[in-house]
Amino acid sequence: MSTNTSHINPLENEAIYIMREVAAQFEKPVLLFSGGKDSITLVRLAQKAFWPAKIPFPLMHIDTGHNFPETIEFRDRLAKELGVELIVRNVQDSIDAGKVKEESGRYASRNSLQTTTLLDAIEEFKFDACIGGARRDEEKARAKERIFSVRDDFGQWDEKSQRPELFDMLNGDIELGQNVRVFPISNWTELDVWSYIQKEEIEIPSIYFAHKRKTFVRDGMIWSAEDDIVFRDAEEIVEERLVRFRTVGDMSCTAAVLSDAVSIDKVVSEIRDSSISERGARIDDKRSEAAMEKRKQQGYF
Amino acid sequence: MPRANSQQLIKMEVLKIATAGSVDDGKSTLIGRILYDTKSLTSDKLEAIEKTSKQKGYDYLDFSLATDGLVAEREQGITIDVAHIYFSTAKKSYIIADTPGHVEYTRNMVTGASTSQAAIILIDARKGVIEQTNRHFFINNLLRVKEVIVAINKMDLVDYSEETYNAIKSDFSELMSKRDYENQNITFIPVSALKGDNVVNKTDVMPWYNGETILEHLERLDLAAVSNVGTPRFPVQYVIRPKTEDFHDFRGFAGKVYGGELNVGDTVVALPSQTKSKIKEIYAYDKKYQTASRRSSVTITLEDEINVSRGDMIVKEGDLPTIDKQFTATIAWMDSDQLKAGTKYVIQHGVNKVLAKVDKIHHKINPDYSGIEENVDGLGMNDIAKVTFKLNKPIFFDAFKNHRTNGSFIVIDTKNNNTVGAGFIQ
Ligand SMILES: Nc1nc2c(ncn2[C@@H]2O[C@H](COP(=O)(O)OP(=O)(O)OP(=O)(O)O)[C@@H](O)[C@H]2O)c(=O)[nH]1
Ligand SMILES: [Mg+2]
Numbered sequence: 001m002s003t004n005t006s007h008i009n010p011l012e013n014e015a016i017y018i019m020r021e022v023a024a025q026f027e028k029p030v031l032l033f034s035g036g037k038d039s040i041t042l043v044r045l046a047q048k049a050f051w052p053a054k055i056p057f058p059l060m061h062i063d064t065g066h067n068f069p070e071t072i073e074f075r076d077r078l079a080k081e082l083g084v085e086l087i088v089r090n091v092q093d094s095i096d097a098g099k100v101k102e103e104s105g106r107y108a109s110r111n112s113l114q115t116t117t118l119l120d121a122i123e124e125f126k127f128d129a130c131i132g133g134a135r136r137d138e139e140k141a142r143a144k145e146r147i148f149s150v151r152d153d154f155g156q157w158d159e160k161s162q163r164p165e166l167f168d169m170l171n172g173d174i175e176l177g178q179n180v181r182v183f184p185i186s187n188w189t190e191l192d193v194w195s196y197i198q199k200e201e202i203e204i205p206s207i208y209f210a211h212k213r214k215t216f217v218r219d220g221m222i223w224s225a226e227d228d229i230v231f232r233d234a235e236e237i238v239e240e241r242l243v244r245f246r247t248v249g250d251m252s253c254t255a256a257v258l259s260d261a262v263s264i265d266k267v268v269s270e271i272r273d274s275s276i277s278e279r280g281a282r283i284d285d286k287r288s289e290a291a292m293e294k295r296k297q298q299g300y301f
Numbered sequence: 302m303p304r305a306n307s308q309q310l311i312k313m314e315v316l317k318i319a320t321a322g323s324v325d326d327g328k329s330t331l332i333g334r335i336l337y338d339t340k341s342l343t344s345d346k347l348e349a350i351e352k353t354s355k356q357k358g359y360d361y362l363d364f365s366l367a368t369d370g371l372v373a374e375r376e377q378g379i380t381i382d383v384a385h386i387y388f389s390t391a392k393k394s395y396i397i398a399d400t401p402g403h404v405e406y407t408r409n410m411v412t413g414a415s416t417s418q419a420a421i422i423l424i425d426a427r428k429g430v431i432e433q434t435n436r437h438f439f440i441n442n443l444l445r446v447k448e449v450i451v452a453i454n455k456m457d458l459v460d461y462s463e464e465t466y467n468a469i470k471s472d473f474s475e476l477m478s479k480r481d482y483e484n485q486n487i488t489f490i491p492v493s494a495l496k497g498d499n500v501v502n503k504t505d506v507m508p509w510y511n512g513e514t515i516l517e518h519l520e521r522l523d524l525a526a527v528s529n530v531g532t533p534r535f536p537v538q539y540v541i542r543p544k545t546e547d548f549h550d551f552r553g554f555a556g557k558v559y560g561g562e563l564n565v566g567d568t569v570v571a572l573p574s575q576t577k578s579k580i581k582e583i584y585a586y587d588k589k590y591q592t593a594s595r596r597s598s599v600t601i602t603l604e605d606e607i608n609v610s611r612g613d614m615i616v617k618e619g620d621l622p623t624i625d626k627q628f629t630a631t632i633a634w635m636d637s638d639q640l641k642a643g644t645k646y647v648i649q650h651g652v653n654k655v656l657a658k659v660d661k662i663h664h665k666i667n668p669d670y671s672g673i674e675e676n677v678d679g680l681g682m683n684d685i686a687k688v689t690f691k692l693n694k695p696i697f698f699d700a701f702k703n704h705r706t707n708g709s710f711i712v713i714d715t716k717n718n719n720t721v722g723a724g725f726i727q
Contacts, residue, residue, distance in 0.1 A: 004592035005585045016598035020538040048586040053543035136385045140370025143384040163720045166415040173718035189387050
């Protein structure tokens with residue numbers, strides 16, 4: 001065993017520093033937990049930041065109702081093991097209350113509807129900081145995001161008047177009604193996250209590994225045909241394929257990739273050799289060049 | 302260019318680089334070119350660049366599209382806000398801050414440089430050294446960025462002329478003689494970001510140049526040598542008190558180690574109380590270590606029950622920083638509301654926040670090396686000046702030249718909580 005801490009990866013040191021700043025600077029922080037690999041990584045980092053104490057803030061999941069059952073089961077078990085509070089708020093409730101309208105048609109997705117449910121939950125619990133797993137390498141508008149990103153009363157991101165972030169000083173001062181979105185793994189790439197999961201032997205939901213699934217192909221991408229959540233034309237043929245998921249968003253906007261990677265080692269080497277980015281498998285980003293920037297201005301994560 | 306192999310997947314070395322240079326000198330294009338030539342662009346991102354370049358009617362690939370992510374930036378063809386770009390080679394991982402060249406956004410350039418160990422200053426070979434070059438060199442020197450590459454770009458538009466290159470080099474060398482921080486390493490490289498000459502790959506169009514390409518130079522940099530080392534400073538971020546059965550009396554001080562290392566058994570002093578104790582344990586997560594290395598986030602316990610809270614600082618005995626309620630610093634102002642003498646601000650120094658008053662604006666420093674301006678009563682956006690602050694309680698600081706972390710601070714506007722300036726203590 002090494003006797004000094006110099007082997008610890010600089011990205012982990014930075015993320016832990018950020019977690020501690022959140023706990024110290026805010027009164028009511030929350031960690032937004034989706035059950036995906038990025039938020040699972042965040043949970044591990046939070047655990048490390050405060051050990052031997054428990055994570056000093058709750059986890060919150062905005063459930064679209066279209067999540068993979070494997071992720072939901074995983075989420076509940078993790079929260080229990082950690083002994084932290086898990087808050088769940090449902091997009092279905094926002095739909096039932098008439099606050100948002102369900103999309104219809106071929107590309108219907110509840111992904112963008114999450115925003116309303118999230119903003120309502122922030123208001124309900126008076127959260128002043130929401131920790132999220134977004135990374136700058138995911139998407140070109142994200143590459144501009146600060147680590148502490150201030151949002152106004154409407155959750156909106158004003159990309160033109162972002163606070164400068166110098167050295168590693170994080171300014172979390174806000175006015176009443178404002179809140180801050182915090183991104184501790186801003187500087188991580190997809191490969192960094194996967195290698196971290198590998199090295200730390202972190203458990204992740206089974207859908208990240210190759211499995212047999214009923215699927216169909218549309219626009220060159222592979223969609224899950226289980227659970228009837230993705231709208232499918234009669235002529236779109238369902239076939240069983242060996243696939244895995246690279247991101248686990250909402251089922252309606254997350255495509256699978258053909259893969260025989262059944263272990264974390266195989267997943268890591270697959271990502272390393274892959275020539276397509278993970279966002280390439282997100283239909284919501286393909287809608288337009290500026291899709292992400294627009295969603296963010298409206299308060300999306 | 303080989304990609305990272307599996308042994309090096311966990312990042313050990315990350316070199317942070319910021320670009321600088323005037324509008325349209327080709328910063329974004331250069332970064333896009335580096336990504337392309339190191340095969341760091343995924344096929345979907347490359348397709349998007351090809352598609353948009355075609356739509357715009359270009360007969361070449363516009364690599365700036367790889368980094369200019371905002372709609373306004375793509376429309377205007379300029380960079381407005383800093384973008385962070387990531388790539389790795391077999392040797393190292395890199396984070397490049399693509400900063401805007403427009404004078405109006407100089408503050409974003411300061412931001413980019415504040416976290417970097419290296420800078421690439423671009424010069425358009427057709428224009429040579431201009432006012433923005435002076436300013437960007439000044440800022441990189443002020444922020445004590447150790448390595449500066451001066452990339453003389455668009456060599457394709459000056460027939461790859463050696464004379465042009467030499468003339469620019471000699472103009473720039475004149476600037477170097479005026480600099481304050483003399484230990485800065487400066488390397489000149491003639492490039493064409495658009496064509497890819499001397500960016501990642503060597504070229505045969507400039508046979509008169511035998512030096513390294515930009516990437517070759519970056520690959521050779523020794524990270525330890527380009528990082529600023531000082532004495533150990535441990536600002537306490539958070540006190541960990543689990544109050545569980547197993548850790549009933551545990552009181553851990555969580556923070557990041559700056560400047561140098563701390564060891565179990567070291568005699569330390571807690572500031573501001575100046576109480577002495579010894580380091581009992583060093584934890585990173587649930588593992589104990591003998592040494593907390595520079596830049597690592599750890600939790601420290603002390604032999605004695607002393608009162609330490611957030612904003613306090615743990616330092617080694619006999620190695621104390623300055624403890625004072627006033628200091629003079631060079632500041633870079635970043636807000637459209639003017640800084641005025643007598644105004645109150647919050648100063649954030651590391652994780653410590655104090656109320657401060659501007660005691661005196663001594664003079665403005667023209668960042669183009671044309672001297673200073675005295676008798677100024679306010680500072681506007683992008684101004685650089687020497688200012689004295691008075692604080693409502695003492696802070697524990699070092700001079701910026703001795704300690705990049707413990708010698709810097711940000712200024713926060715008490716009205717709207719915005720970060721409105723950055724300072725470097727003298
Ligand atoms: N011929 C030629 N054109 C270049 C070269 N490098 C960049 N350009 C062009 O110069 C223009 C500006 O390039 P950008 O990369 O957007 O410049 P920038 O420095 O990022 O500009 P700002 O971010 O707005 O400050 C584009 O049209 C590029 O294609 C070069 O080496 N040769
Ligand atoms: Mg640019």
